[in-house]
Amino acid sequence: MIELLFILTFIWLIFAVIQDFKYREIANWLNFSLIIFALAIRAFYSAFSADYKYILFGIAGLAIGFILANVFYYARMFAGGDAKLLIALGAVIPFADTWRENMLIGLIFLASLLFIGGIYSLIYSSILAYNNKLKFNNKFKQEFKKNKKYFYLALIIAIFIVLVAFYFNEFIFIVFALIIFIFPWLYIYTKAVEESCMLKLVNVKDLTIGDWLAEKITVKDKEINPYWEGLNEEQLHLIQKNYRKKVLVKQGIPFSLSFLLAFLVLIYIKYNMNGDWNLLGLF
Template identity: 40%
Template structure:
């Protein structure tokens, strides 16, 4: 059991450092994520080497790392995560599998993922609500502008949703689909307004960092530096600093606190032997 406690303590310490760094600088350093993977796998290897149970503990860590490597890249390329968050997710793969049995480790990985998704939704909703309240006047104006901008589409989706809700008198699934269409449509407008009002800020070009997201494309000489998901490179930053004193960048909501909350909930499930899969698996 002490090997599990060690891995959890290691992960907890690294997550706390990641959260502090993310909140201070809006980035998570590569060395922090990679060192967590290295320390976790080294511990697994030497524990397995001096243990009579073979190398299962080490191999399960490699499998977990592989599974979360795929998940982290999926979230990154689908633009759910920034690079630092994706790497932090990957590093968790080396921590979470603590059983010698593959199926139990898959259950653990899925349990963490479900906790992470649900707590992530709650975290984003709570954070965006606070931002909305703090900038309510600007948000209200921007929300109206977003609705006006997509007026025809929103009217069409609202009417479609209303028709489906009425059809729900015959089959309840239609009401569920109709409500979902309306809810997701207005949620998208809400997130767009929050993004424009609260996530865009002007900074001195000297303070630009690798990975920052430009708000709009910038022209430097004959070259266009594009605003894209991968963020700025060091070469692009050097070019921008030669021409611009200030630039607008887009910042995301720091997501690392959700890793900390999710891990604490996950550990609590394990400590109190709560299993989401008892009825199914």
């Protein structure tokens, strides 16, 4: 069962990555079909082996994936397609024989996803900034001037924490100081990349449900504001029927590659480290 789930999920993730890079979205049918196939395989295996823990693991993983996906979605860390992909993987990931091992697998996957996703997003955004360096540099300077009071505040707090670190001889305080100092720079960098490299004028016929507007538009005396959940079906129909200008939309980073790489981490641990999920000996 495990090998079949691995092969199925790997193929689905490859399709998700291709879709994400090509269309900047992951189709609902792809995510929902992965859920259906994963639970169907688990149900068949449970019935065949007369051991229903495998389907219970899948349902529990699906529920936990749903909760985490909503947390990340409403925290604006994941877009809708990424959140649904996390839900689908929740039905796949608990592939061990015990609740404890499945919990560790889930934690390792989540940690891998966030770590790999952070590195990948930084590399991807750096490439965007380099390819649009003139626009990026101008926007970065504008954002710095607009937010420089926060930079100076962070600098003062960081210096104070460093002094405390030397006084108490605690290295961990220096790490905190570094994080506080870097945070405003990271915010300015992210904002500059977003507004100089990730905006695109799109014909109304090419808009899709979930697209993020970069600015407010007015259609037949009705205002449509930028919203995290993107365009809904009613708004899309209204725009395509009555709006003739191009629309400025905000494109996200195709994050599905991080899911694929995090899943490959699990496969590596399973087959190259003898499934030692308690890597740090914490549990």
